[in-house]
Amino acid sequence: xxxxxxxxxxxxxxxxxxxxxxxxxxxxxxxxxxxxxxxxxxxxxxxxxxxxxxxxxx
Amino acid sequence: xxxxxxxxxxxxxxxxxxxxxxxxxxxxxxxxxxxxxxxxxxxxxxxxxxxxxxxxxxxxxxxxxxxxxxxxxxxxxxxxxxxxxxxxxxxxxxxxxxxxxxxxxxxxxxxxxxxxxxxxxxxxxxxxxxxxxxxxxxxxxxxxxxxxxxxxxxxxxxxxxxxxxxxxxxxxxxxxxxxxxxxxxxxxxxxxxxxxxxxxxxxxxxxxxxxxxxxxxxxxxxxxxxxxxxxxxxxxxxxxxxxxxxxxxxxxxxxxxxxxxxxxxxxxxxxxxxxxxxxxxxxxxxxxxxxxxxxxxxxxxxxxxxxxxxxxxxxxxxxxxxxxxxxxxxxxxxxxxxxxxxxxxxxxxxxxxxxxxxxxxxxxxxxxxxxxxxxxxxxxxxxxxxxxxxxxxxxxxxxxxxxxxxxxxxxxxxxxxxxxxxxxxxxxxxxxxxxxxxxxxxxxxxxxxxxxxxxxxxxxx
Numbered sequence: 001x002x003x004x005x006x007x008x009x010x011x012x013x014x015x016x017x018x019x020x021x022x023x024x025x026x027x028x029x030x031x032x033x034x035x036x037x038x039x040x041x042x043x044x045x046x047x048x049x050x051x052x053x054x055x056x057x058x
Numbered sequence: 059x060x061x062x063x064x065x066x067x068x069x070x071x072x073x074x075x076x077x078x079x080x081x082x083x084x085x086x087x088x089x090x091x092x093x094x095x096x097x098x099x100x101x102x103x104x105x106x107x108x109x110x111x112x113x114x115x116x117x118x119x120x121x122x123x124x125x126x127x128x129x130x131x132x133x134x135x136x137x138x139x140x141x142x143x144x145x146x147x148x149x150x151x152x153x154x155x156x157x158x159x160x161x162x163x164x165x166x167x168x169x170x171x172x173x174x175x176x177x178x179x180x181x182x183x184x185x186x187x188x189x190x191x192x193x194x195x196x197x198x199x200x201x202x203x204x205x206x207x208x209x210x211x212x213x214x215x216x217x218x219x220x221x222x223x224x225x226x227x228x229x230x231x232x233x234x235x236x237x238x239x240x241x242x243x244x245x246x247x248x249x250x251x252x253x254x255x256x257x258x259x260x261x262x263x264x265x266x267x268x269x270x271x272x273x274x275x276x277x278x279x280x281x282x283x284x285x286x287x288x289x290x291x292x293x294x295x296x297x298x299x300x301x302x303x304x305x306x307x308x309x310x311x312x313x314x315x316x317x318x319x320x321x322x323x324x325x326x327x328x329x330x331x332x333x334x335x336x337x338x339x340x341x342x343x344x345x346x347x348x349x350x351x352x353x354x355x356x357x358x359x360x361x362x363x364x365x366x367x368x369x370x371x372x373x374x375x376x377x378x379x380x381x382x383x384x385x386x387x388x389x390x391x392x393x394x395x396x397x398x399x400x401x402x403x404x405x406x407x408x409x410x411x412x413x414x415x416x417x418x419x420x421x422x423x424x425x426x427x428x429x430x431x432x433x434x435x436x437x438x439x440x441x442x443x444x445x446x447x448x449x450x451x452x453x454x455x456x457x458x459x460x461x462x463x464x465x466x467x468x469x470x471x472x473x474x475x476x477x478x479x480x481x482x483x484x485x486x487x488x489x490x491x492x493x494x495x496x497x498x499x500x501x502x503x504x505x506x507x508x509x510x511x512x513x514x515x516x517x518x519x
Contacts, residue, residue, distance in 0.1 A: 004397060019390075034360040034406070041412070053467065053469060
């Protein structure tokens with residue numbers, strides 16, 4: 001899991017301890033669900049950079 | 059009165075467009091100091107357009123079902139010469155020189171635009187407690203949130219001010235206020251309605267759609283705004299059909315998927331009971347209700363959050379120097395987005411593609427899927443948590459839990475009222491369909507509405 005607090009400080013965000021906690025806690029919760037989804041991604045799976053639900057746009 | 063009924067009255071000359079516009083403006087004057095649904099009221103312009111609509115009808119020119127109908131736009135849609143704020147001081151002096159595609163199409167269809175509607179700041183949140191333009195209030199109970207981000211749109215329709223209002227939906231922002239305010243909200247398929255001229259929040263998640271008083275009214279607006287627009291790179295070439303279900307339409311034999319997992323976990327018992335009641339009604343109308351297991355919606359929600367955090371941070375990267383311009387919750391989300399790694403954004407888009415394929419398989423089994431729109435009814439304004447299923451959950455996460463994943467898939471979804479809670483607050487039923495199957499889900503919604511699924515008018519009306 002990324003060290004969100006370190007990332008925030010490296011980004012130059014000037015936040016109090018309380019603000020930093022409020023920033024980081026939702027990211028930790030999100031990461032706990034998101035990170036495992038990446039474990040078995042096949043290398044050949046492309047991203048959907050221009051998303052299309054059923055057809056390719058022009 | 060619905061759009062159809064008002065249209066008939068207009069065409070039979072029993073009412074004029076000017077009278078409809080004046081009635082709507084008079085409701086704004088009477089109610090909006092309480093509701094705070096509008097940021098800008100374009101009264102003089104609306105009356106001018108209404109006079110034109112009357113002159114045209116008198117001359118035998120009928121632009122269609124929206125001719126002379128009062129409507130309004132979420133203040134995210136550009137309207138030429140009218141300040142368009144996105145609910146933020148960042149844009150409080152922004153006066154567009156051209157219309158959004160939706161504004162153009164609504165006006166070409168004869169709609170009379172009454173003004174620009176309040177919203178959650180930058181459309182980035184679900185309460186519409188806007189710190190800069192005032193907290194929008196729910197017409198069913200002024201102490202309650204109207205939902206968001208299209209909260210002004212939901213409130214203006216529920217309060218009977220306009221017949222339809224435009225909203226945008228990036229993670230539930232049309233369907234949540236529709237559910238909380240007891241109106242119909244339609245998020246069309248991604249690409250069905252042009253995003254041109256609408257301030258983006260999440261490029262690949264933003265959908266434009268109507269909030270209205272009935273399912274057929276929402277379909278009527280979709281008829282006017284759908285279609286290919288070369289100015290929007292994601293605009294689809296899919297054929298546009300007549301989306302308005304015929305009177306007395308049947309859903310006999312329609313396969314309605316009833317989720318056996320996720321959608322009925324940790325929900326308000328009143329919500330569950332009303333939604334199950336609507337499903338039972340669909341069965342009595344001849345639909346075939348099939349229990350189905352849906353792919354991992356929690357995973358969809360997570361990748362939706364990663365994508366939105368990243369895309370919104372990209373959209374607003376240029377405005378972050380002046381942090382005082384943002385409300386606390388929006389600033390926090392934008393800061394969070396700046397911390398998400400590029401690789402995580404790309405991988406979220408890869409998981410998205412895989413999950414869209416998984417979801418495609420569902421449409422071989424059923425024609426649509428039904429669920430609650432939200433697991434809760436409108437919370438009190440200012441409440442940050444809600445107790446559901448014996449545990450506390452953040453209001454924002456709870457309100458988006460059943461809707462956000464559908465944005466990730468880009469699928470069409472309708473929210474329609476299906477009951478009232480014990481406290482007298484509206485409950486929303488969500489009907490989700492395959493890509494570009496708006497006509498099918500609107501048909502199910504209209505048949506249910508015809509079959510008695512719905513709620514009484516808001517007491518404020």
